[in-house]
Amino acid sequence: MHVLVLGAGQLARMMSLAGAPLNIKITAYDVGSESVVHPLTQMSGGDDLESAIRQADVITAEFEHIPLDILAICEKSGKFLPSTEAIKAGGDRRIEKKLLDGAGVKNAKYFVIQNQDDFKQAIEHVGVPMVLKSALGGYDGKGQWRLKDVGQADAIWSEMAECIAASDNQAIVAEEFVPFGREVSLVGARGKDGSVAVYPLAENVHTNGVLSLSTAIDDKGLQEQAKQMFTAVADSLEYVGVLALEFFDVDGTLLVNEIAPRVHNSGHWTQQGSETCQFENHLRAICHLPLGSTRLIRETTMINILGEDTIPEAVMAMEGCHIHWYGKEKRPGRKMGHINVCSDDQQGLQSKLCELAKVLDKGAFPALHEFADRS
Ligand code: AMP
Secondary structure: OEEEEEOOOHHHHHHHHHHHHHOOEEEEEEOOOOEEEOOOOOOEOOOOHHHHHHHOOEEEEOOOOOOHHHHHHHHHOOOEOOOHHHHHHHHEHHHHHHHHHHOOOOEOOEEEEOOHHHHHHHHHHHOOOEEEEEOEOOOOOOOEEEEOOHHHHHHHHHHHHHHHHHOOOOOEEEEEOOOOOEEEEEEEEEOOOOOEEEOOOEEEEEEOOEEEEEEEOOOHHHHHHHHHHHHHHHHHOOOOEEEEEEEEEEOOEEEEEEEEOOOOHHHOOHHHHEOOOHHHHHHHHHOOOOOOOOOEOOEEEEEEEEOOOOOOHHHHHOOOEEEEEOOOOOOOOOEEEEEEEEEOOHHHHHHHHHHHHHHOOOOOOHHHHHHHHHO
16 A cells, blocks of 8 residues: 655654555655655655645644645545545644534633624633634644733734734634643544554643653543544544544543544554554555554653753663654754653653653753652
């Protein structure tokens, strides 16, 4: 099988690594440079997008902000999975909210803002404090504002007006502020036959809006709620592939924050922690192969490496630590790689995380240090 991935970043790279044992060959299309590349070497083989589409058995995506003309060409080929509808829902918060409401899935109260009058209505409808998010192009906490007090409304409006004017079809989605206790996510796969296999929930810690730690957790009540919501969303999209749902946990009740129609950073722990990793299961689903077991095989935490291109050798020497670099050039805050830390039990995992905090820099790994300080 030959899969073409739209996007040539770390997710395409890890799909390529997971596909090799199954004889699934991955080619990636770098949307920025408009070139077809090998996902590991980033070398171009000289193909253009049309010929890459012709040669592929299946086309998929590693991100949701894909130019609509490219999406349309891929959809027309009849090879694109999950679907244009799913990608658009992941890339436009207005469509995402409609999808969640249509699937009967709990999410934060919201109001769509196009102009200053809408903003006033949003304040009435949603209330203060509120979180304001650009409908298009926002990710990792970018394109967001917090309105804590109506006195800040004019200042925030001038920034939002600039954002709306800067691109076509832009709007702001105002959301009630959710006083959550923690954030969790569910990654799972849906096959063409409608079969669903979800991984254990992951508890996620963000630093400045970017995921820093993700740990598989065992909570039967929450898992059941999350699976029901996952199935409702995936079924309503007739989804094929891996899908991620991010939730707010408010005293044991889950509200969906957002969806990602692709393999997800909070599912990287599955590379060492589960019988079949999310990358393999995505490929299995889109290639119409049986889904693999999502069973937890060891307690695992994923630590994102942000803005660093080296880490102490002591980390590699530690039993149960697995490093995954993405081969990217160093930039402040950039996702450069991750470490999966594994142990047979939760106590062992906790001690390993504390050991790691002793050798990893506090400035670069603040969430790990906070965890170690609390333990
Ligand atoms: P997002 O890009 O929507 O995932 O938002 C980035 C982060 O902002 C989330 O991981 C939350 O920590 C926080 N956040 C987003 N929406 C809300 C909300 N409605 N209430 C409280 N916090 C939020």
